[in-house]
Amino acid sequence: MSYSDSNIWLIDINFINQNTGFAVGSKQTILKTTNGGTNWTTSYQGVFNEMQLLRVKFSDSTTVYASGAGLFKSSDLGANWALLIPPILRV
Secondary structure (H helix, E strand, O other), X not given: OEOOOOOOOXXXXXXXXXXXXXXXXXXXXXXXXXXXXXXXEEXXXXXXXXXXXXXXXXXXXXXEEEEEOEEEEEOOOOOOOEEEEOOOOOO
């Protein structure tokens, strides 16, 4: 696995097929691979460094959900992400 930011902690990973998968973790980060996990790129990273995403799931061949600090949805395999439910900020 190759990814350059060692400050990201990954919490969950899920593959839709043998090549395409997503991983989520700290800093509201969503990573994507298209080569079976050999290389990963940032598909999304939030603005709240202290918040994390805990789960990533597919509902069909192109729709991906990421949840934890907020609920995010992509209808185009991670090219664009929509925030469906914003994170709750604690003060």
